Amino acid sequence: MDVVSDAISAVRIGRPSSNRLRVSGSWCTRLAPYDGAGFHVVLTGGCWLLPDGDDEPVTLGTGDVVLLPHGAGHVLADGPVDSAAAARAVPFEEARVASPRGTGGREAELLCGKYRLDRSRVHPLMAELPQVVHLPNRVGAHPELRSAVDLLARELDDRRPGSCLALPSLLDLLLIYMVRAWTTQTDPATGTWPTVLSDPVTTAALRALHSDPAAPWTNDRLAAEAGVSRATLARRFTSLVGRPPMAYLTWWRLTLAATRLRDTDAPLATVARETGYGSPYALSHAFSREFGVTPGRYREKVRTG
Template identity: 70%
Template sequence: MDVVSDAISAVRLGRPSSDRVRVAGSWCTRLAPYEGAGFHVVLAGRCWLLPDGGEPVALGAGDAVLLPHGTGHVMADAPRDAAQARRAAPFERWAGRGTPDPENTDGTGTLMLCGKYRLDRTRAHPLLAELPTVAHFPYDPEGHPELRAAVDLLSGELDARRPGAGVALPSLLDLLLVYMVRAWVAGADAGTWPGALNDPVTAAALRALHADPAAAWSADRLAAAAGVSRPTLTRRFGARVGRSPMAYLTWWRMSLAAGRLRDTQDTLATIARHVGYGSPYAFSHAFTREFGTTPGRYRAGDPRGAAGRA
């Protein structure tokens, strides 16, 4: 595993939902704030996204946009003022009627794929927390080929409705999320995590820790895995991640343990071994120090254990 894969896997819940919508003329619909991430892919035509408290974003054919923090927003044929936005039809009611203009076939309308990913923010990796309110990926035939391919495959799958679409579509939507996060990391010119993942030394150390978090890591062993000296790793990792390699490892181990406590009935001994601790006592001590509550109370829903320190 790697940081992006683990960051997404730690928070993803269930299957993504999506609606294919064709519209024309004057239209405006609102999507309320959501405990997850919203996305839109413009398959044909043009439209506008108006995020709550943010600037309008023009979208064209082939564009993808991710709202990773579930920000409420309006989708419309043109920018709207606040009063018009408040009168927008709720998307759930609007999309529930099917495509608002299914007879429009003259190419003047807009065809969109709109959907949501369910996320558990109590275990969010700081990489995802750093994503902007709106991450816009304009169509670019020369850039991010994986993202372009995912958009093209989604369009084809929606058009054809071939056998196996029930498996293919959710899988392509999951790929779309990975490729959007990857494209943001590759293209961001600021931020902690793009800098960390684009630095070869820090990225190598992170890959090693995420590949085997239960290993008996030490600063020296991790430096060897990254191909640098211990002082070099400590300096570069700390400057880009904001904590030492061993402190990050402890945080990530506890995040993985929190997931197992919530999602499984594994014993403390089993979870301790899974995250690299030799005994339930040592694991419980580390978990309590990180989350402010014991593993047993966290599993029972202690509100103090809603999230570890990011």
């Protein structure tokens, strides 16, 4: 595993949902805040996105993709809107059946959807994502994201056998490609984790820890894996990630244990072995210190809501 994959896997729950929005003429619709992540893919035409709060409006064109990783409420409209017009926006559930094609004006078609996320243990990479991640459709930019958008459009236009599985799988790929695109296009001066993932020493250490979190890691062994001295690893890792390598490993092991408890019925002994703890008691002690509850109570709580 790698950091981006693990960061997404730790928070993803359930299956994504999506709806097509076909509109024309003058239109304005509101999407309420959501305890997950929202996304839009502009299949044809264009529109404006106005986030709640002080964020600037975003102009979207054909092929553009936008991710709202923290579930911010926002308005979609055929053009610029002021706060008064935004307050009168039609709820999204009503807009989906309004303004059919052929009524004149600027037509647009979007794929709008949501990802369910568990925010109890968000990886700092996911926490750092801005309220709106806009990925414009530019020639040569993010080819894998463009391919996923093309595949989504085709799957929506021609519901062939297997589409019930293909569509949610493509939406999961879309999330990965959106987060990956953000890590590669963001100015390092404005984001910590793009800088982390561009540093070869820190990336090598993170890859090792995420590939085998249960291994008996030490600072010396991890430094050898990264090909640098222990002092160099400690300095660069701590400066970029915000905590020393072994502290990060402890945090990640407990986050991984919480994910296993949430998503599987594995016995505590198995979870302990998978996350590098020598016994269920050792895991339970560390888990209770970090979460304030025992692993058993945590599993019961997350499953009953």
